[in-house]
Amino acid sequence: MHSTSLDPAIPETCVSAAVAAPSIHNTQPWSFRLDPESATFQVRAATERGLRHTDPAGRALHLSVGACLLNLRVAAAHCGWSPVRRLLPSPEDPGLLAVVRLAGAVTRRPTEHRMDLYEAIWRRHSSRLPFSGLPLPQYLRNELGEAARAEGARLWFPDPVETERQLRLTAEAERRNRIDVDRTTESSRWVHRDLQPQPDVGLPRAVLGLQDAREQLPLRDFTAQRHTERLGARPFETEPVIAVLITEHDRRADWLRAGQALQHVWLLATAHGLRASLLHQALEWPDLRRFLSPKPGRTGHAQMLIRLGYGPEGAASPRRAPRLALDGVLAPR
Numbered sequence: 001m002h003s004t005s006l007d008p009a010i011p012e013t014c015v016s017a018a019v020a021a022p023s024i025h026n027t028q029p030w031s032f033r034l035d036p037e038s039a040t041f042q043v044r045a046a047t048e049r050g051l052r053h054t055d056p057a058g059r060a061l062h063l064s065v066g067a068c069l070l071n072l073r074v075a076a077a078h079c080g081w082s083p084v085r086r087l088l089p090s091p092e093d094p095g096l097l098a099v100v101r102l103a104g105a106v107t108r109r110p111t112e113h114r115m116d117l118y119e120a121i122w123r124r125h126s127s128r129l130p131f132s133g134l135p136l137p138q139y140l141r142n143e144l145g146e147a148a149r150a151e152g153a154r155l156w157f158p159d160p161v162e163t164e165r166q167l168r169l170t171a172e173a174e175r176r177n178r179i180d181v182d183r184t185t186e187s188s189r190w191v192h193r194d195l196q197p198q199p200d201v202g203l204p205r206a207v208l209g210l211q212d213a214r215e216q217l218p219l220r221d222f223t224a225q226r227h228t229e230r231l232g233a234r235p236f237e238t239e240p241v242i243a244v245l246i247t248e249h250d251r252r253a254d255w256l257r258a259g260q261a262l263q264h265v266w267l268l269a270t271a272h273g274l275r276a277s278l279l280h281q282a283l284e285w286p287d288l289r290r291f292l293s294p295k296p297g298r299t300g301h302a303q304m305l306i307r308l309g310y311g312p313e314g315a316a317s318p319r320r321a322p323r324l325a326l327d328g329v330l331a332p333r
């Protein structure tokens, strides 16, 4: 037990870092409870913020919670605590997606990550702007691959021909999404107009709105405008770098691992000055998703398409205050 030595600022730091994670449509579908006695966080699914039409099985929700779990672990290690995590610890409580115990002081920081990725938590954001044509060096591709492997996933960088095929599958998914009334209605609900103050979940219009004038990169049309000319268009990079995140199996624990891998890769990329945005559309259509895995055999399960490159500075979408995501008591100050 470490309750006597757990500085009350630490749980706050951990939850603030956790809620800075990416989530589908910025739904932030998580909640936390801290047991100060055992210094253990419970991480739960906030299923009321799930996307019934876009994500009926909750795969994207699990990926989002996995990403927040990685941030929580990085923050705990940054504060000098060793995070011990268990995924899906209780079969009779399926909403409990993970527990993380702060298991004593770490001797050398950071323990879990070769680099302290904590600072990158606050700089990471989705960049839906054009990237420069600068190529991604091989050593960086290798490091990002290692980050994915450390979380039990695999990162595959398809060659230009395969990349084009992945983008065609994404474009087909995007076309289907735009004519699916249930999905467009659901997606539009999470986009707000230029309200002041901005709501603390969902997507402000300002972070969206651009499309690739060459129509090579099918960015998600969250507002279902359906027409490129209404969204504003600029030429994007002509040779996009796409990385495909793959897991061996496709169970709930694999989705949580994929989310942690996504965020580990994204934080490391951020620390190296890279920007990223996600192309998840083809993952939302099982018949298309199947073709995202590498040939031959198309083994493994694609979990995410990550677009990487060098681009302008940007900012993350607003978040709910950490205290609103914290269900239960914090240790008193």
Ligand SMILES: Cc1cc2nc3c(=O)[nH]c(=O)nc-3n(C[C@H](O)[C@H](O)[C@H](O)COP(=O)(O)O)c2cc1C
Binding pocket: 020, 021, 022, 023, 024, 025, 026, 060, 061, 063, 064, 067, 124, 125, 126, 127, 128, 202, 203, 220, 277, 278, 279, 280, 281, 315, 316, 317
């Ligand atoms: C599972 C998942 C799917 C996502 N799909 C997309 C997508 O298809 N297109 C996109 O632009 N962003 C996508 N995002 C990014 C979220 O929209 C973004 O993380 C969220 O709005 C918060 O903004 P931030 O990343 O700038 O902090 C996805 C995120 C997650 C975790």
